[in-house]
Amino acid sequence: MFFTEDFLHYVWKFRLFDRKDLLTDDGETLEILSVGMHNTDSGPDFHNARIRIGGTEWAGNVEVHLSASDWQKHGHTTDNAYENVILHVVYRNDEPLILSSGRKVPTLQLKDRVPDELFDRYRQMVFGNQRIIPCEGSIAGIDGLIMHNWLTRVLVERLEKRSIAVTDALALNRGDWEETFYQFLAANFGFKINALPFELLAKSLPQIILAKHKNNAMQVEALIFGQAGFLNGELKDDYPVKLQKEYDFLSKKYNLKPIETHLWKFMRLRPPNFPTIRLAQFAALIVQSNHLLSKILEIKEVSSLRALFADIKVNEYWNNHYKFDIESKPLAKNLGSSSIDILLINTLALFLFSYGKQHQQQYFISRSLKLLENLPAEQNNITEDFIILGLKINNAFESQALLELKNNYCNYKKCLQCGVGNKILKLA
Numbered sequence: 001m002f003f004t005e006d007f008l009h010y011v012w013k014f015r016l017f018d019r020k021d022l023l024t025d026d027g028e029t030l031e032i033l034s035v036g037m038h039n040t041d042s043g044p045d046f047h048n049a050r051i052r053i054g055g056t057e058w059a060g061n062v063e064v065h066l067s068a069s070d071w072q073k074h075g076h077t078t079d080n081a082y083e084n085v086i087l088h089v090v091y092r093n094d095e096p097l098i099l100s101s102g103r104k105v106p107t108l109q110l111k112d113r114v115p116d117e118l119f120d121r122y123r124q125m126v127f128g129n130q131r132i133i134p135c136e137g138s139i140a141g142i143d144g145l146i147m148h149n150w151l152t153r154v155l156v157e158r159l160e161k162r163s164i165a166v167t168d169a170l171a172l173n174r175g176d177w178e179e180t181f182y183q184f185l186a187a188n189f190g191f192k193i194n195a196l197p198f199e200l201l202a203k204s205l206p207q208i209i210l211a212k213h214k215n216n217a218m219q220v221e222a223l224i225f226g227q228a229g230f231l232n233g234e235l236k237d238d239y240p241v242k243l244q245k246e247y248d249f250l251s252k253k254y255n256l257k258p259i260e261t262h263l264w265k266f267m268r269l270r271p272p273n274f275p276t277i278r279l280a281q282f283a284a285l286i287v288q289s290n291h292l293l294s295k296i297l298e299i300k301e302v303s304s305l306r307a308l309f310a311d312i313k314v315n316e317y318w319n320n321h322y323k324f325d326i327e328s329k330p331l332a333k334n335l336g337s338s339s340i341d342i343l344l345i346n347t348l349a350l351f352l353f354s355y356g357k358q359h360q361q362q363y364f365i366s367r368s369l370k371l372l373e374n375l376p377a378e379q380n381n382i383t384e385d386f387i388i389l390g391l392k393i394n395n396a397f398e399s400q401a402l403l404e405l406k407n408n409y410c411n412y413k414k415c416l417q418c419g420v421g422n423k424i425l426k427l428a
């Protein structure tokens with residue numbers, strides 16, 4: 001019968017075995033008062049367990065193995081951390097456990113005590129035929145409330161992990177939230193493909209410099225396009241030539257050096273998504289908004305947050321250009337609603353959450369989750385797969401949680417640590 005030690009941990013943790021008339025390998029009666037705290041770090045598998053053997057109560061650690069002989073194979077014999085083990089829980093008891101001190105550790109064998117049905121469900125879930133995820137035949141049948149609670153937990157895990165990057169950047173920016181937000185917003189304006197050059201651009205051009213020129217859109221655009229490296233070389237149209245002159249002066253004043261132009265990618269992008277257009281939109285946003293993060297922390301309505309991005313007006317030069325000096329058919333270059341949603345999901349929701357965490361203010365954490373609840377679900381390969389499996393994805397709260405679930409649980413078959421997996425195993 002093939003299963004992993006994790007499965008046996010799971011069986012012990014949730015007492016999913018026949019507990020009637022338990023005996024140790026010495027034939028003494030055994031009662032489990034507490035299975036202990038699961039320890040996923042080094043050392044025994046469960047801490048602070050309590051058991052009664054014969055008439056005597058014991059408190060200490062429990063170690064779990066597939067076979068009793070694994071104790072030796074895993075090198076516990078010479079490890080003092082295992083001295084306080086009061087019970088060895090094994091599937092197969094193939095040898096008694098005697099510590100180097102000479103103390104014999106009582107062993108409980110679980111073979112014949114784990115229900116076949118539990119084995120079947122486990123094997124089917126983790127090792128069965130699957131196209132998308134291990135539990136694909138069962139996930140759509142999970143109770144809505146259980147699913148919602150589990151997705152909430154997974155989503156919070158995702159935001160907590162992503163907040164670490166915010167905290168690190170905040171430390172580098174000496175606690176300046178606005179500067180940190182500006183850098184993250186810039187990176188997200190790159191929409192994955194151009195995230196790196198956008199991020200490098202923001203880091204090379206502190207917001208404080210842009211703030212000094214907020215009243216002059218041309219200078220802000222010159223600083224942004226110049227730092228991006230798009231004002232190098234010969235340019236023909238009036239607009240870029242003027243930008244070039246401005247940048248020439250400002251770059252000397254602030255001792256600025258442009259980033260490498262080759263980092264910008266145009267290939268496989270639709271012209272409205274060209275980095276030149278994104279830079280024009282980013283510049284317009286900088287010109288039109290002061291202390292953007294402070295504003296965002298105050299705005300409660302999703303429609304008002306959207307308006308911050310929807311109302312930006314790029315320089316009219318871009319109405320009939322996608323690149324400098326190449327004229328194109330006239331088309332307004334506002335940010336589209338799906339692009340705005342991506343910015344709200346990846347930057348605003350993240351910063352509301354991170355700000356709430358840092359300042360221990362649940363209010364902002366709740367607003368982050370509420371914002372995601374009010375944004376449409378993302379469409380990508382992962383969400384499409386879950387829809388094929390019969391899930392209805394109502395909003396970005398759920399699509400973000402499902403991304404995390406797929407990437408950090410399903411892909412690693414962590415079904416025993418998953419709320420969906422627990423439900424399938426214990427109560428199906």
Ligand code: SF4
Nearest residue numbers: 135409410415418421
């Ligand atoms: S991790 Fe959870 S959702 Fe993913 S396959 Fe396993 S049980 Fe299903």
